[in-house]
Amino acid sequence: MVNEALTYEADKRVFPDPDDQRLDVFKEGWRKANNGEEYGENAHSELSWHNLGWRLGKLFGETSEEMKDEMYMWSVKQQREESGH
Structure with missing residues (x-):
């Protein structure tokens, strides 16, 4: 179970824009x-x-x-740092 949560082959996340709904999408996944x-x-x-x-x-x-907000923002920061954006 933990292994499934931590592994993936491809990162398909789109960089968030200030006006987008990705935080809501993230929270919907958490809710599910x-x-x-x-x-x-x-x-x-x-x-x-x-x-x-x-x-x-x-x-x-x-x-x-x-x-949840804090985890999302941390994830955005990590994504940007890893990609050099």
Whole structure:
């Protein structure tokens, strides 16, 4: 289970724009994980904002909205640093 949450073959996340809804997509994935929804094997091969939220939701469970926001912003920062943007 933890291995599925941490591995992927391709990062398909799009860089967030200030006006986009990626935070909402991320939180929706987190909500689905907390509701017990499972993803198929193919979802684990690519990383998206939705399934990143799901993966973190599986690892951390239900948390405050502030913590989800913080995890999302940390993920955006890590993505930018890794890509050199």
